[in-house]
Amino acid sequence: MNAEPADQIRLLDVQALDVRLSQLAHKRKSLPEHAELDSLTKDLAQLRDLLIAAQTEESDTAREQTKAEQDVDQVRQRAVRDQQRLDSGAVSSPRDLENLQRELVSLAKRQGDLEDVVLEVMERRESAAERVTELTERVSSVQAKTDDATSRRDAATAELDAEAASVTKEREVVSGSVPADLIALYEKIRAKQAGVGAAKLYQRRCMGCQIELDMAEINEIKAAARDKVVRHENCGRILVRTADSGI
Structure with a gap:
């Protein structure tokens, strides 16, 4: 030929422009923000999973607490009714009186046990709520870092793309003369x-x-x-x- x-x-000029385009493509692919975003995305996904688990635990303990409080209230109401019967004098049979008094003692113990359950559930719910608060803050922090890294990546990418477009246009002109x-x-x-x-x-x-x-x-x-x-x-x-x- x-x-x-x-x-x-002029072919060397075309080659130089092609090398520059390759460099720009490599730089675009190798932006440090890509690795940063990969790491942040993984952290964010993990934290969101933990947050969902904590929210589920808080929701479950809230229902558990409601159930335990309802159990306490039922026992308390029954004890009130029995005490009213005892105080009214409507029960005259010694045996019935003894049974009623024994039931009141049993109900008091049962109420105490149930109230302990309520306290234990409340402690777990409070711990779960604190965990939700902590994880929510961590998710927000990592999300902010992700948004910042995304913004920096997009700005760097746009700058590289603009230069690549300019080099591509110049290459078209130079290669067209060969x-x-x-x-x-x-x-x-x-x-x-x-x-x-x-x-x-x-x-x-x-x-x-x-x-x-x-x-x-x-x-x-x-x-x-x-x-x-x-x-x-x-x-x-x-x-x-x-x-x-x-x-």
């Missing part, structure tokens, strides 16, 4: 060679693979016409000759 030396040199067949060859090689399809020949060294050419290849390039598109035997990239190529 042949191409004017100026067109070959013959289509030369660009096609460049693109084919670039796809196979880690994004580098053309390299400068500098001081007898290929700047694509950083290997110095041997004398046989140097002599072959020296003998080639200036408009001939030459390629490095080692890496296959297009070698662009310039004033400082050393040949």
Whole structure:
């Protein structure tokens, strides 16, 4: 393939722009906010699970407390009724009186036991409520950090995207001035060679693979016409000759 030396040199400009686009894409993908957000997202999910569990426990103990208080109230009401019967004198049979008094003692013990249950449930409910408060605050704190990291990531991404758009537009202009067949060859090689399809020949060294050419290849390039598109035997990239190529 042949191409004017100026067109070959413009190919280096296209390559430089492609390298910049690759750098921008890598930088966008490697923004520290991505890892930060991954960590925060995991923490937030875990905290929300813990919060749901704590809220469930608080709700369960609230129902348990209500049930226990209702049990106490039922026993208390029965004790009040029995005491009223005893005080009214309506029960005259010694045996019935003895049974009623025994029941009052039993109810008093039962009420005491149930009140202990209420206190124990209240303590667990209070502990669960404190846990809910603590976790709610932690969720809010991590959410705030997540929002901040998201904002920083979006700002950095927007800046990189804007630069990439500008570089892409510049590449379109520069590549449009290079013959289509030369660009096609460049693109084919670039796809196979880690994004580098053309390299400068500098001081007898290929700047694509950083290997110095041997004398046989140097002599072959020296003998080639200036408009001939030459390629490095080692890496296959297009070698662009310039004033400082050393040949």
